[in-house]
Amino acid sequence: xxxxxxxxxxTKAQAMGMHTEVLTGRTQQKFFNPxxxxxxxxxxxxxxxxxxxxxxxxxxxxxxxxxxxxxxxMSQGYGTIVIxxxxxxxxLGVGILNKLNLIFxxxxxxxxxxxxxxxxxxxxxxxxxxxxxxxxxGKVVIEKNAxxxxxxxxxxxxxxxxxxxxxxxxxxxxxxxIIIGGDAGAFTGFMMQRGRIIILGDVxxxxxxxxxxxxxxxxxxxxxxxxxxxxxxxxxxxxxxxxRKLKVAEIGENFDxxxxxxxxxxxxxxxxxxxxxxxxxxxx
Amino acid sequence: xxGIAGLIHRGKSSNVGxxxxxxxxxxxxxxxxxxxYALYGDTDGKNFIMRFKVGENVGEGSSSVMExxxxxxxxxxxxxxxxxxMGAKIVKEERxxxxxxxxxxxxxxxxxxxxxxRIENIPGVEILSxxxxxxxxxDLGNAKMVCDRYNLDKLVGTHAIGHARMATESGVDIxxxxxxxxxxxxxxxxxxxxxxxxxxxxxRVLENKGMRFMSECDSELIAVYIAxxxxxxxxxxxxxxxxxSGLDGVFTYFVATKDSLGMAKDTxxxxxxxxxxxxxxxxxxxxxxxxxxxxxQEIDTYDPFDGEVKVWQI
Numbered sequence: 047x048x049x050x051x052x053x054x055x056x057t058k059a060q061a062m063g064m065h066t067e068v069l070t071g072r073t074q075q076k077f078f079n080p081x082x083x084x085x086x087x088x089x090x091x092x093x094x095x096x097x098x099x100x101x102x103x104x105x106x107x108x109x110x111x112x113x114x115x116x117x118x119x120m121s122q123g124y125g126t127i128v129i130x131x132x133x134x135x136x137x138l139g140v141g142i143l144n145k146l147n148l149i150f151x152x153x154x155x156x157x158x159x160x161x162x163x164x165x166x167x168x169x170x171x172x173x174x175x176x177x178x179x180x181x182x183x184g185k186v187v188i189e190k191n192a193x194x195x196x197x198x199x200x201x202x203x204x205x206x207x208x209x210x211x212x213x214x215x216x217x218x219x220x221x222x223x224i225i226i227g228g229d230a231g232a233f234t235g236f237m238m239q240r241g242r243i244i245i246l247g248d249v250x251x252x253x254x255x256x257x258x259x260x261x262x263x264x265x266x267x268x269x270x271x272x273x274x275x276x277x278x279x280x281x282x283x284x285x286x287x288x289x290r291k292l293k294v295a296e297i298g299e300n301f302d303x304x305x306x307x308x309x310x311x312x313x314x315x316x317x318x319x320x321x322x323x324x325x326x327x328x329x330x
Numbered sequence: 331x332x333g334i335a336g337l338i339h340r341g342k343s344s345n346v347g348x349x350x351x352x353x354x355x356x357x358x359x360x361x362x363x364x365x366x367y368a369l370y371g372d373t374d375g376k377n378f379i380m381r382f383k384v385g386e387n388v389g390e391g392s393s394s395v396m397e398x399x400x401x402x403x404x405x406x407x408x409x410x411x412x413x414x415x416m417g418a419k420i421v422k423e424e425r426x427x428x429x430x431x432x433x434x435x436x437x438x439x440x441x442x443x444x445x446x447x448r449i450e451n452i453p454g455v456e457i458l459s460x461x462x463x464x465x466x467x468x469d470l471g472n473a474k475m476v477c478d479r480y481n482l483d484k485l486v487g488t489h490a491i492g493h494a495r496m497a498t499e500s501g502v503d504i505x506x507x508x509x510x511x512x513x514x515x516x517x518x519x520x521x522x523x524x525x526x527x528x529x530x531x532x533x534r535v536l537e538n539k540g541m542r543f544m545s546e547c548d549s550e551l552i553a554v555y556i557a558x559x560x561x562x563x564x565x566x567x568x569x570x571x572x573x574x575s576g577l578d579g580v581f582t583y584f585v586a587t588k589d590s591l592g593m594a595k596d597t598x599x600x601x602x603x604x605x606x607x608x609x610x611x612x613x614x615x616x617x618x619x620x621x622x623x624x625x626x627q628e629i630d631t632y633d634p635f636d637g638e639v640k641v642w643q644i
Contacts, residue, residue: 136617152628213635231633250636
């Protein structure tokens with residue numbers, strides 16, 4: 047943590063003129079200081095060693111018990127945890143705000159890996175609805191299929207499903223990248239605000255419906271376009287980025303990127319930045 | 331919220347009563363106001379099996395009106411008399427609970443409409459199912475409670491569908507519980523998860539065509555809708571495909587007949603369904619944990635897409 051007691055000392059950010067106030071008293075405000083490595087971590091997170099590995103059999107555990115045990119193992123410095131027998135349980139691996147290498151030997155139910163920030167996760171099975179909802183950073187790889195609302199409202203990180211996904215993938219997403227190796231269902235990218243979605247297969251009806259911003263790349267057939275979703279030109283820099291991302295995702299390395307369609311917001315639904323005309327104000 | 335589950339063994343029979351109990355119990359967090367089973371047992375196919383009720387379960391949590399238990403006996407007597415008048419012979423009679431009965435009937439007919447109308451004209455009597463293989467058992471409580479109450483865990487058959495209900499738009503009673511029999515079709519049953527928004531419009535049209543509704547539960551409409559389509563000559567799959575545009579709202583539902591099991595998902599794909607399919611077994615449910623209760627090993631499952639209809643044969 048930043049040294050809050052020593053408030054007289056100027057931080058690097060202050061020296062650069064990014065802020066000038068000097069806080070005194072009890073305050074929770076912390077300023078970013080790249081020299082202090084611990085600033086990269088949340089309060090209460092653990093310093094784990096990726097080479098320290100253990101197994102955790104959750105067959106007879108409830109989801110809260112399993113999640114507490116994952117936390118307990120991280121507190122002991124385990125940086126690689128292999129979860130055995132998840133058997134479709136809901137809400138496993140939620141709320142991990144730590145660097146961690148987490149491997150699930152099986153399938154997860156609803157809300158798996160929700161609200162995480164930082165872990166690298168591999169799921170050797172299928173996931174249910176709302177996998178990795180609100181992901182902020184890290185990487186989640188699903189080896190099989192995924193349910194609906196995959197990556198709902200994610201803000202960052204890479205979310206990869208090597209199989210097919212259900213409806214409303216990337217709904218309300220605000221950043222990050224979602225990569226689908228197979229097909230995706232209806233309303234993919236519904237109301238997305240930022241970020242990018244890549245689908246190598248076909249996609250269902252109402253693609254990108256009411257999207258504010260962001261980009262969707264589709265390699266297969268599109269069922270139909272949603273309201274205000276429009277085609278855009280696929281540029282060479284898009285192709286370079288796609289090539290890099292697919293390599294990282296370990297899928298579609300030989301995919302013909304010339305087949306990709308790029309879909310963006312037409313921005314005809316944008317109303318929130320329409321200022322009131324000056325002449326109207328004058329008339330009033 | 332509600333949870334639905336179903337399975338079909340292809341080319342063999344299994345203990346479907348116990349299997350479905352496990353699947354529905356895994357979904358009890360989705361609702362345990364009532365639970366219902368539609369089980370397709372192994373029979374010789376000679377006699378009809380009629381499951382019917384002469385009253386409601388008025389236990390804790392029920393929205394039904396308390397009745398004097400003596401009326402159950404009166405209603406049963408009238409049912410027996412009506413069956414006799416129609417030339418239907420009761421071969422075997424079981425009374426699991428005061429209000430719930432199971433008859434095996436020797437009766438030769440291809441049209442159950444008149445038969446059903448005469449039985450259900452008796453006040454307080456409702457046929458839960460009629461068929462040569464189908465048995466619908468539904469009552470208040472979770473899957474295990476209903477299974478134990480009706481001794482379902484030994485029932486051997488080829489396929490089954492079931493429902494764990496959280497009552498939202500109609501009462502906590504047996505008449506509103508799923509599955510619904512596809513009146514007046516022998517061996518047709520339906521379970522549903524979702525809400526139908528054009529229920530009353532469709533109901534009025536179907537009632538004008540002579541179909542009957544026993545509850546105000548929107549899910550009953552699916553059973554009646556599919557039954558009417560089949561009455562007009564459609565196959566099960568054709569009727570289900572037409573329902574995607576004929577029914578408005580969000581839904582995932584299963585329909586079972588004597589030798590098949592089907593699923594349909596609305597065009598918004600708003601209601602969940604996870605499916606496992608192999609050469610000898612299809613198992614599906616609102617959540618994967620339902621399937622895991624019969625297949626604990628690692629398996630490949632997937633979510634059917636929007637507007638998808640699938641039908642499997644035994």
